[in-house]
Amino acid sequence: MKQQNVFSFILLLTAVLILFAGCEKSDAQAPFTEATAHTAATKAESLRQTAKTVYHYASATQDSAFCYAAPKPGTFFCFMEVNAAREQNKNDPDTKYLLKMDVFNEQGIVSAEQLQAEYARLEQAGIRFFECDYWTYVGAQGQKEYRTEVLGLFTEQDLANFTPLAEYGYAFSFLTNGDSSAIEWNENSSIKNF
Numbered sequence: 105m106k107q108q109n110v111f112s113f114i115l116l117l118t119a120v121l122i123l124f125a126g127c128e129k130s131d132a133q134a135p136f137t138e139a140t141a142h143t144a145a146t147k148a149e150s151l152r153q154t155a156k157t158v159y160h161y162a163s164a165t166q167d168s169a170f171c172y173a174a175p176k177p178g179t180f181f182c183f184m185e186v187n188a189a190r191e192q193n194k195n196d197p198d199t200k201y202l203l204k205m206d207v208f209n210e211q212g213i214v215s216a217e218q219l220q221a222e223y224a225r226l227e228q229a230g231i232r233f234f235e236c237d238y239w240t241y242v243g244a245q246g247q248k249e250y251r252t253e254v255l256g257l258f259t260e261q262d263l264a265n266f267t268p269l270a271e272y273g274y275a276f277s278f279l280t281n282g283d284s285s286a287i288e289w290n291e292n293s294s295i296k297n298f
Contacts, residue, residue, distance in 0.1 A: 157200045157257070157291075158189045158278075174208045175273030180266055183277040190260060201258050201278075202234070202289060208273040222272070223254065224298035232257045233298075236289040240282040253279055254295065 175181055182190070186201060193199040207214045207222055214222070223233055233256050242249045258266075258276070268274050279287050 157202055158193065172275065174212070175275055177208075177210065177273050178268055178270045180268045180274035180276065182263065183275065185278055186276055189278075190263065193260070197260055199260060201260075201263070201276075202236075202255050203258055203276045204253060204279045205256050206275040206277070208275070209271055214272065218272075220298050222269075223256075223295075225269075226256065227296070227298060231262060233295045234289060234291070234293045235295055236279060236287050236293070238279055238281050238287040248282065255279055255289070 172181070172183070182203075186203065189201065205222075207219055209218070227233060233254050235252050236255050237250060237252055239248050239250045241247065263276070266274070281287060
């Protein structure tokens, strides 16, 4: 029995090491450089755009969320896929990015009320938000489940000049379906008045 437990532990450890081997950054506060942008862009499989709106950027590192720690209050960062898309589109200031915005405080993810207040604050600053449908796998059987998420439409200038509140940390990423495919979204599904 002990031998089986040791074997199970080794398998688990190996899986964790393989998972983190694909991560380019393990420190969420590490600066993003042109070298990491080039690496992420080189690994990119596809860039999907509609009318200069980037809503999906698939990279060889399927889920970079495991590469980051929660941002500290008063800071923000973009996932490597977002930074790679920004680097690829740096000569086109009109490009917009449809992004998921995770907001954290010292205890973890903020409450729904705090998140809605942040949406309202950013809406006042000119950010448009949309309800977007996606699907993911849940449960031991991997059942497909459909969900809705609020995403913001950010320009390069919005991201470059983003001002985080001192009590919150922010992480910006592309939302994907459970198989890492692009989500479907409707530009007419804009949310107003949070």
